[in-house]
Amino acid sequence: MKKIILSFVALIAFVPATVFANEGMWFLMHIQRLNHRDMQKMGLQLTAEEIYSINNSSLKDAIVQFNGGCTAEMISKDGLVLTNHHCGYDAIAELSTTESNYLRDGFWAQNRKAELKPKSLYVRFFVRMDDVTKRMLAVVNDKMTEAEREAAINQETAKIQKENDGGGKYTVSVRPFYQGNEYYYFVYQDYKDVRLVGTPTESIGKFGGDTDNWEWPRHTGDFSMFRVYADTNGNPAEYSENNVPLNPKHHLPISLKGVKENDYAMILGYPGRTNRWMPAEGIEQNVKYAYPAWVEGSKMGMDKMKVHMDKDAAVRLMYASKYAGVANYWKNRQGMIDALSKFKTADAKRKNEAKFNAWANKPANKAKYGEVVPTINKYYAMTNEKARHDNYLQQLLRTSAFGTISRGLGKQLEGYAKADVAKRAQLKPGLQEMINGFFEEVYLPAEKDILAGQLALYNAKAGYKIAPSVEEMAKANNNDFTAFVNAAFELSMFTSKEKLNAFLEIPSEAMITNDPLNKLSNDMLTHLTTRSDELTQAQNDYSKSFRLLVEGLRESKLSPIQYPDANSTLRLTYGKVRALPADKRNDAKINNYTTLEGMVKKHKAGDEEFNLSQPLIDLYNKKDFGQYADKDGSLHVNFLTDNDITGGNSGSPVLNGKGELIGLAFDGNIEAMAGDVIFDDKLQRTINVDIRFVLFIIEKYAGAKHIIDELTIVK
Structure with missing residues (x-):
């Protein structure tokens, strides 16, 4: 049987030193074997x-x-x-108040007692890593569906994690590389008591703002x-x-x-995350469908936030971190569109894939690799419009605090309503803390504008098949979502700390199920993750073909890339x-x-x-x-x-x-x-x-x- 995985070391032996x-x-x-010299x-x-x-x-x-x-x-x-x-x-924004605005004015602890502890902040130390490729690939075979393959991988992953966690002392992560052709495990140790010692003023730490970013x-x-x-x-x-x-x-x-x-x-x-191994049509999809929607959706959320941030210092502080995160990727994605278009990156990839396809259809390779490129291209052609739709919807969910309420606070409260009296008593303190934390991060007038604006943009631009509830609202309100959002905020218990605390005293599953904002959130999230049988099969075929593409590119030595994509390791x-x-x-x-x-x-x-x-x-x-x-x-x-x-x-x-x-x-x-x-x-x-x-x-x-x-x- 032909060897499935080509040794990384053997591959490097054929590559000139200048490739590094x-x-x-x-x-x-x-490092010792591949890079040190x-x-x-x-x-x-x-x-x-x-x-x-x-x-x-x-x-x-x-x-x-x-x-x-x-x-x-x-x-x-x-x-x-x-x-x-x-x-x-x-963390700096969380520790800041309008009276002690460390984000704006800076902070330097004069001694260790003055250092400030944010609610949640940790650092992760890397302990060791090792190659488990042979072990992981031994539990899968070519007859498996991608779902079956994933289940087998997850089962073996759990064993490796238990074997290496030191009885709970360490966090162990098993990660795929080269699109699932290799596997390594990583052992970490986490420290959760991390305190702020110092930060410069925002005028230094963020000098140049969005204008100079990138x-x-x-x-x-x-x-x-x-x-x-x-x-x-x-x-x-x-x-x-x-x-x-x-x-x-x-x-x-x-x-x-x-x-x-x-x-x-x-x-x-x-x-x-990098995507150096991404196929040509994946790059094309991002440039023409996904990223333009991301950029426009981000800009909508930013503009709505900014109006309220400019009016109120407390609101500015509340939304500072979210705005900065959205703005960073907004400019990044537009830069990606411009750069990938300018350098015709998809065309360059197509030329290389054409060479691979010729190699793949040689008699010795055809059975395994012959349909790889056509299958990948078919998948992207099928999902181009969906990619645009999904990115408009994802930016709505990312910028609106109420877009994902059903999977966060809503889900927790639903579980609370279903629990018995004893279990509720255990859950209640944590839920009260969760409710308080939620309202520390939302300003309702801003959230109304964000949600109404994003719904209108999604309805107008997403195409494909938009979420049913959004489509119904658009028809009922002549594409103006302001009235719906105002009414939903008035009726929903998720817009009032008092209503939520009252719910904890007299919980009702029906109240959660019928809450207008919870229903909207649940509908949008369900719609985003729902896949037809045809699409599920196409994704299965694509995942297998992409894995074979990477394997084949390495085997044929047609890829100029000699390292795995980044994945937070x-x-x-x-x-x-x-x-x-x-x-x-x-x-x-x-x-x-x-x-x-x-x-x-x-x-x-x-x-x-x-x-x-x-x-x-x-x-x-x-x-x-x-x-x-x-x-x-x-x-x-x-x-x-x-x-x-x-x-x-x-x-x-x-x-x-x-x-x-x-x-x-x-x-x-x-x-x-x-x-x-x-x-x-x-x-x-x-x-x-x-x-x-x-x-x-x-x-x-x-x-x-x-x-x-x-x-x-x-x-």
């Missing part, structure tokens, strides 16, 4: 063991996943953890600082005043030497400090860094995106940069590298060849926005905060020298 360059998000356990040639001075070791402390012990969506790094022996401002944004030249101090606490034995523990700062196995020393063109730079972090990427072509907007001598001078030049008094405080301007005018000035006398703010990163790498450490911290990754450049699908060696850049600017803000601007004293600084 700066492209690729690599597993740490493969290449990295040494570029400037790495560490051994592979110093990067990834199971038995000894190594770089990987200083890297954490931050709250499930970003990356952060340990920078002191007393548990200090550094990440991006936008990664800490949720742009270069950039002048943003995108950082925030937290501390991880543990019990007295160093183990994870729930929040307690008795907890002590964690002493991590490794923390990063910080270099003040700065960077120059062609300096070695590597980044370790948790990239969220720890990866390493390496490259160099690398300039973009000269840009008159940048005052720097070389277009690979920006300065405080350029930041001050962008200052616009009173502008919400480009306003700087007078103390920072005064420090610039005095050139009071202390030990953080560059050799040229200026203070560098951001710099560029050509590392291969994506969302989830936000907050990742940028390290020099000695493993010393030189910066924080926080963004990419819009010219290479197609980077999640195709790597552009000429244009793709990572935008980083210079660590010297971070320390300058902490010491000179915020006056928090006690924090500087905690760090291991290399001059």
Whole structure:
């Protein structure tokens, strides 16, 4: 029988060393075999063991996943953890009030007792990983449907998790790679007592706002600082005043030497998702159907939020995090449309798939691979219109707090109504807390406008088959949803804390079932996930064909990609400090860094995106940069590298060849926005905060020298 999985190591043997360059998000356990020599040639001075070791402390012990969506790094022996401002944004906003607005005004704890604990925040340490491909593939076969395959995989996954969780001490995740052709398990340890130590003012941490987002030249101090606490034995523990700062196995020393063109730079972090193996017609679907709907739906939600945020400081704070998240992907998706169209990425993929199809239809390959490309193309042709529909509906659900109410609070209350008296007594305190939390995050006038606007947009633009209840409302109200939404908010118990608390005293399943907002939410969510038998079969065939496409591309050596897509597992990427072509907007001598001078030049008094405080301007005018000035006398703010990163790498450490911290990754450049699908060696850049600017803000601007004293600084 022909071998199903081609060994990754064997495949690499046929690939010239130049394939690595700066492209690729690599597993740490493969560094010794696949990357180490290449990295040494570029400037790495560490051994592979110093990067990834199971038995000894190594770089990987200083890297954490931050709250499930970003990356952060340990920078002191007393548990200090550094990440991006936008990664800490949720926690900072939660801790802020109109009287103590840390998001706007910044915050620096003068001692450890003054550090602030958000309700829910955790960091995840990576312990080890291993290859379980043979084991996982042994429980599946080609005769299985995709549902049967998934069930078998899930059953084996549960066994692996139990075998490696240390009796509940660790979190274990088994993940597929190369579209299910390989499997690895990852062991993690989570720490949940994480407290805010410091954050710059929003005018620094978010300088440039949406205008500069994804742009270069950039002048943003995108950082925030937290501390991880543990019990007295160093183990994870729930929040307690008795907890002590964690002493991590490794923390990063910080270099003040700065960077120059062609300096070695590597980044370790948790990239969220790339689609480098995506078929051509999938790219085409995103560009022409899915992403335009995403962009328009996001913009609708943002515009409705902004009206109310501009009127009321409390509302602005309430919606700050949601607005920032929606805005980030709104600009990202438009950039993806532009970049993928400009570079004709789908056409390039089609040409490669045509070569694969010719190989697949050779007599030796036809039985297994002959129908792979036609099956994939058929699926995308069938789902193009649905992709547009789904993205309009998903943005409605994402921006409206009431869009998903039936799967959140509604589902919990339904369970409460069905429970017996004893069970209700157990559930009630948690539900009361959930109700209070919900109303801390919603402003009803804004929610009315968001829901009415999104329903109107969805009804007008989604096409395909829209949710039945929305279609009925449109016909009954002449496509104007304002009256319906106003009436629904008046009648629904989900718009009143008092009504919900009254429900807890006298629960009724019928009240939940017949609630107008709960019914609408349930209808939309059900409609989004419902699949016809024809579509279910097409998805089954597509999933199998996509897996075979990736397997076949690797077997035929027709794919230029030699690494798995990102999926929120720890990866390493390496490259160099690398300039973009000269840009008159940048005052720097070389277009690979920006300065405080350029930041001050962008200052616009009173502008919400480009306003700087007078103390920072005064420090610039005095050139009071202390030990953080560059050799040229200026203070560098951001710099560029050509590392291969994506969302989830936000907050990742940028390290020099000695493993010393030189910066924080926080963004990419819009010219290479197609980077999640195709790597552009000429244009793709990572935008980083210079660590010297971070320390300058902490010491000179915020006056928090006690924090500087905690760090291991290399001059």
